Amino acid sequence: MNRQNRTLSILLATALFGGCAATQPGAPGTERQDEYEKTKQGAALGAALGAIAGALVGGKNKGRAALIGASLGATAGAGIGYSLDQQAKDVAESLDTTVSDSDISSENIVVTKHDTFVKVTFKSAMMFETDVDVPTPSARSKIDELSAALRKYPGSIIQVAGHTDSRGTHAYNLGLSERRAHNVAAEMLDRGLQNTIYARGCSYDKPLVPNTGAANMAQNRRVEVFLYQKTDDIIDPCI
Numbered sequence: 740m741n742r743q744n745r746t747l748s749i750l751l752a753t754a755l756f757g758g759c760a761a762t763q764p765g766a767p768g769t770e771r772q773d774e775y776e777k778t779k780q781g782a783a784l785g786a787a788l789g790a791i792a793g794a795l796v797g798g799k800n801k802g803r804a805a806l807i808g809a810s811l812g813a814t815a816g817a818g819i820g821y822s823l824d825q826q827a828k829d830v831a832e833s834l835d836t837t838v839s840d841s842d843i844s845s846e847n848i849v850v851t852k853h854d855t856f857v858k859v860t861f862k863s864a865m866m867f868e869t870d871v872d873v874p875t876p877s878a879r880s881k882i883d884e885l886s887a888a889l890r891k892y893p894g895s896i897i898q899v900a901g902h903t904d905s906r907g908t909h910a911y912n913l914g915l916s917e918r919r920a921h922n923v924a925a926e927m928l929d930r931g932l933q934n935t936i937y938a939r940g941c942s943y944d945k946p947l948v949p950n951t952g953a954a955n956m957a958q959n960r961r962v963e964v965f966l967y968q969k970t971d972d973i974i975d976p977c978i
Contacts, residue, residue, distance in 0.1 A: 826892055826966060827852035830859060833888035834881060843947050843958060848881065855972035856965050859885065863903075863919075863960035872918035874926060882923060885964065886930040898937040898965040899924045900976035904956035905943040916940035923962055941977035 827838045831850040839849050842860055849860040866878040874882065889895060901916030901923075917940025924938040943950065946959040967973055 821892065821968070823852055823855075823857055823968070826895070827857045829891065830857060830885065830888050830966070833884045834859070835884075856967045856974075858966070859964040861923075861962045861964070862957065863962065864957060866923075866962055867919060870915070872915060872922055874922060879926060882926045883930060886927050886932055889927075889932060889934065889966070892966070893933050894968070895934055896937075896967040896970060896973065897924075897927065897932075897934050898939065898967065898973060898976060899927075900938075900963045900965070901940045902945060902959060902961050902963065903941075903943050904959045905946070905950040906956070909942050909944075913940050913942035916942055919962055923964070937973075939976055944977045 827850055831838045834848050834850065836846065836848050836850055839846070839851050842849060842851050842858065844860075847862045847865040851858050851860070861878070861881065865881075866874055868875060889897070899920045901918075901920035903912040903916050905912075917938070920938040920940050924936045927934075927936060943959065946955075947961070948955045948958050950956055950959060963976060965974070965976065
């Protein structure tokens with residue numbers, strides 16, 4: 740499917756959601772709705788909002804300005820009861836690494852387990868050429884390995900966030916980080932994942948370490964993939 744024609748599978752991924760869930764739990768009269776219906780309605784709402792977001796941004800990247808989404812039948816928002824520890828282990832093994840205690844590492848790929856999510860950090864140096872938003876062949880290989888591991892977790896909600904260092908203007912870095920995040924999300928969808936996927940660009944708003952020196956800036960140039968069990972756990976990756 741042409742990525743620019745994915746309106747029906749697009750959810751909102753910019754400041755309109757700011758990391759919030761696409762579903763709307765707790766609405767009156769919904770107590771007896773089954774989880775499939777809740778998910779279907781949430782995805783439909785997200786698709787409409789995503790189209791609006793793309794139109795607001797304008798330009799040739801309207802489709803990318805909104806959130807990359809997944810099928811209406813995904814189980815987004817439903818707690819599926821698996822262990823985050825096990826998911827972190829499975830993901831780390833698929834990427835030929837181990838679960839780390841810290842997000843700050845010299846490794847190209849870092850998997851960390853937090854209280855309510857698992858996070859995979861890809862360093863930009865191994866993901867993208869300088870000033871390019873399309874993943875490298877080696878990056879696509881790692882995305883393929885991650886996607887294969889996530890097929891065991893179809894209910895996981897996936898959030899992709901792009902980050903830059905502080906060189907250049909905020910607006911330029913915001914656009915670059917958004918395009919990189921959206922392209923990584925699109926690569927995952929291309930591998931057939933049925934999960935709900937959000938994408939967000941953060942410019943240089945959330946550095947891991949101070950942007951002082953080449954080594955620190957390299958830590959801050961990254962793409963993060965968050966794996967959640969339910970929508971209530973989704974955070975804003977940019978603050």
